[in-house]
Amino acid sequence: MGHLTVQDILKATGGKLLQQEHADFSGLSIDSRTIGEGELFVALRGDRFDGHAFLDQALAKGAGALVDTPPAEAMAGRTIIQTGNTLTALQDIARFLRARRSIPVIAVTGTNGKTTTKELIASIFGLRHKVLKTTGNLNNHIGVPLCMTRMAGDEDVMVLELGSNAPGDIRLLCEIARPDHAVTTNVGPAHLEGFGELSAVRDTDLEVLAYAKTFAVNADDAFLVEGTRGYTGSMLTYGIDKKADLSGRDITLHERGSGFRLCCPDGQETAVELKLSGRFNITNALAAASVAFACGISIDDIKKGLEMFTGVPLRLELKERAGMLLIVDAYNANPASMEEALRELSRLKRSRTIAVLGDMLELGPRAEELHQDLVKRLNALNIGLLIAVGPLMQKASAGFEGDCYTVEDSLQAGAILSDLCREGDTILLKGSRGMKMELVLSEVEASIAAGSGYAV
Known part of the structure; x- marks a missing residue:
């Protein structure tokens, strides 16, 4: 994270300064075991944990803490800020930083393929731009804002994977991240405990449409495409089987890796050899290529970015x-x-x-x-x-x-x-x-x- 001052945090959260020793912080942390020197510890409360119970451990290395309950004793040499809710404060800090930067934000939603698609997009944009992306699959109401607070201030683009377990989850994350561009990979039966019906899964992933100016969607998923009716932004379809603006043809599946011909809406075509196996990874590559094309990335850079990506651990x-x-x-x-x-x-x-x-x-x-x-x-x-x-x-x-x-x-x-x-x-x-x-x-x-x- 770049320079984040006490005043920035107070402005973002409306918090109360209980004691001050440090005027700024080198980063935010929610884990007392891994917090670094100079970082601010955010004491989150959860169903099975309470960060306030680990304040002593966190402040042994950290420069301060964001709490919702004042410590029983003064923390010598540390800065303590109190807010009404530390999770909301974390999200507010991310929202504050996003508002301060006008860089493009790309959101990835969907049932399957989000992490791989996010990494492929980052690989393409990373050829010529500094990219901030969500780490691993930290894609929820904690992971996304935590990732966003790591902005150094010189990024050119943000690529965020947005996950959901219940209706309204994507809307919450979009209110924080304010994506300019988005892609939804597919919709399928997942997290049905929270959603109930498949239509709720789709509608939640498509909550991103209310925010994104440009949107890429999988044309091979008819149920998903049906949900995009009424979208007034610029939409680009991609796919293998159905007619699409950007398509993959001449599919070849190797034991290791796969190949296809990338066909773009402007008539340009190029052969792509992925290091990823499986037909579904070609679809993920087309999803990434669609977003990149919509953002004006050249077909040569799209090809290079796709081909240099080596995969995500534990995924095929x-x-x-x-x-x-x-x-x-x-x-x-x-x-x-x-x-x-x-x-x-x-x-x-x-x-x-x-x-x-x-x-x-x-x-x-x-x-x-x-x-x-x-x-x-x-x-x-x-x-x-x-x-x-x-x-x-x-x-x-x-x-x-x-x-x-x-x-x-x-x-x-x-x-x-x-x-x-x-x-x-x-x-x-x-x-x-x-x-x-x-x-x-x-x-x-x-x-x-x-x-x-x-x-x-």
């Missing part, structure tokens, strides 16, 4: 281990992303296929039905072996037609897979974030390193 990573191909897509899961991952498992099959699948969480009343549908898809693709992880997958696995093992957690799954896997296997690891499916990979790698449990 291909790993060779002891003659096996492991598809590690363990960051998160919902029915649509499961479908794409299973297509890749089937496409990349060498000998036997193994699906190690954890529960898809937050699907609400339809959770059991959607897990049963997933198992039907496994049968249709002739997947050879299933390791079902978690109660929902365990129950649904009763309908699996191949060999099946059921376990409680990812560590147990890793132990079983270590005993069963053999050279030539193609293995998919996928589940919701809470299932920690990357631990399956750790177990297999430890087994291989130890020379035990690996079937040959």
Whole structure:
């Protein structure tokens, strides 16, 4: 973050200065374990934590704290600012900084592909501009404003991934970020506990339309496109199957990577070779290219930015281990992303296929039905072996037609897979974030390193 003064914070939050030692701060932090020297600690309250309980640890290194309750004792040598609500204050600081800078802000919403699309956009713009982007998938009401407070003051563009769990979430983030340009990747059944219906998922992602002057949308998602009726800004469609302003043609899928011909609305075309595997990643690339084209980026820079991007950890990573191909897509899961991952498992099959699948969480009343549908898809693709992880997958696995093992957690799954896997296997690891499916990979790698449990 750049120079942020006490007066800036007071102006942004309407807070009260309880004591002052430092006039400015080198950054903001919400974690007492990682706070840096000179940073201001924002003491957030949550369902399972209260940052106020860690003030002493935070102020051992930090220069001050933003609190909603005055400390019981004076904090010598530190600056303390009190506000009515520290989360609102964090958001207000981000809003204040955004208003102070007139740089373009690009927002990415949608069910799947947001993080990869955001990173691809940042890769394109980063060729000639300084980019501030959300870190990882810190895309919620805490992560987005926290990212925005890291503005150094010399950025040329901001690329923000905006996530949602319930109606109104995208609107809240847009009120803070005020995006000029936006793209919505797709809409699918995710976080249904908060949304209830698929139409609510779509309408929430499209709350961004009330703010963005230019908007890119996936033409291959008819349900999503239907929701854009009435948008009065400049809209650009992209896609592979349906007619679109910007399209991908001559698709080629390699074991590692993929290629396509990028066709732009002005008639320009170029061949693109991605380091990303999977047809859905071509769609993500088209989403990024659409935003870049709308912002006046040349087709040569679009091509270069797409081709230099190497991927996001835990998202369809291909790993060779002891003659096996492991598809590690363990960051998160919902029915649509499961479908794409299973297509890749089937496409990349060498000998036997193994699906190690954890529960898809937050699907609400339809959770059991959607897990049963997933198992039907496994049968249709002739997947050879299933390791079902978690109660929902365990129950649904009763309908699996191949060999099946059921376990409680990812560590147990890793132990079983270590005993069963053999050279030539193609293995998919996928589940919701809470299932920690990357631990399956750790177990297999430890087994291989130890020379035990690996079937040959």
